[in-house]
Amino acid sequence: MPELYVGDRHWSVATGSNLLDALNQAGVAVPFSCRAGSCHACLVRCQGEVLDQQPDALNPAQRHDGWRLACQCQVVDDLRVEAFDPVRDGMAAEVVSADWLTASVLRLRLLPERGLRYRAGQHLVLWAGQVARPYSLASLPQEDQFLEFHLDCRLPGAFSNAARQLKAGDRLRLGELRGGALQYDPDWQLRPMWLLASGTGLGPLWGVLREALRQDHQGAIRVIHLAHDAEGHYLAEPLAALAASHPNVTVELWTAAQLDQALAQLRLVSRQTQALLCGHPVSVEAFAKRLFLAGLPRNQLLADVFLPRG
Known part of the structure; x- marks a missing residue:
């Protein structure tokens, strides 16, 4: 043996x-x-x-x-x-702010001890003591001076329990930076782009959306956020502000009760549409299935699934 x-x-x-x-x-x-x-x-x-x-x-x-x-x-x-070993192998980061956007969504902003090169939509492993969890970056590189994460704290867990206690000035350790499936490609500039998210899957797409606008994306951008109820649309106001200042951006806020009817009404305007999906596996699968039935080519869909722990 x-x-x-x-x-x-x-x-x-x-x-x-x-x-x-x-x-x-x-x-x-x-x-x-x-x-x-x-x-x-x-x-x-x-x-x-x-x-x-x-x-x-x-x-x-x-x-x-x-x-x-x-x-x-x-x-x-x-x-x-x-x-x-997060102390030996990781990077220190200070908590800039820990704000509750809803009763269950914590917006965590961190300042790393040195510059971190990343792109919108990537993942980073966060360490609180000896507890680690990967989270998607919601911040925009070269523009935001902090690393931003949107944490779903509805359910108890070792990391989410620790995160609830965080305050400005606390320190965490950063682990490995991961590629992630979601990113903005400048070659899409003239193509319609759909961003479909459930829950805090909106976090990385928030970064990708702002990256697309920073690169002056010319095609129509359709943002759809699925939440359990209206309170779960934790970025409703910032999304509305972006849509008001960018004529090519539209935002739709769906609740779980509306999902089946809303999916049935999805229609592609163009087969050149690029779709980015993020969130719970069940929601991502439902989004993807409907898009494929609507005629979206499979190679024009990128998905990042937030797998449950286990």
């Missing part, structure tokens, strides 16, 4: 064991979120061979340095593992 080594500890595990499970079951606290190789919260450094089910999830430089996603690895041989 293979041996796992972590610091001064070592123990035997069954061949083929999931690395994340083997570590957490032995009391080595490795954070995780999606278990699908998407969030990168379970990053660990390995010395030894593992069976990696998603070898392309990390870039070549990371893999050369031994980094692996524990949730995607099976133990097949003796292995020494070093967990990601």
Whole structure:
């Protein structure tokens, strides 16, 4: 049976064991979120061979340095593992503000200790102590002086519970910056663009929308935000202000009760439309299905799904 080594500890595990499970079951606290190789919260450094089910999830430089996603690895041989240390491997960031936009949506703004190069729509792993969660950036690079995140705190969770207590001046650590599926391409400038979001999936699309306008997007931009109820439209006023100042932007605010009827009425004006979707898997699937039925080519849809923890 293979041996796992972590610091001064070592123990035997069954061949083929999931690395994340083997570590957490032995009391080595490795954070995780999606278990699908998407969030990168379970990053660990390995010395030894593992069976990696998603070898392309990390870039070549990371893999050369031994980094692996524990949730995607099976133990097949003796292995020494070093967990990601946010103090050693991360970047410090100070809380600029923590404002409640609704009773359940927290807008968190952070100032990193040094400049961070990113694009609108990317993800960043946030660490509060030894608790980590990936969140999409809602800020606009080169314009906003802070990193902005929209946190859905409806349900209890280790990170959301910690986030509720944050105040200006507190410090967090930043983990890995991820690519994310959502981005604005200048080649779309003359094409219609639809941005469809549910819940805090609006966060990264808020950044993408402002990036498109900053690059003087000429095509029509249709923004649709789905929320459980009217109170959930947490960016209604800023979106209305953008629409008022940009004639090519329209905003629609849907509630869950209106979803089926609203989807049935969706019609494409042009098959050149580019669609960006973000939010809960069920909502994203419903949006995508309707768009495909309406005739949208599959290669003109980009989606970022907020996978539930588990």
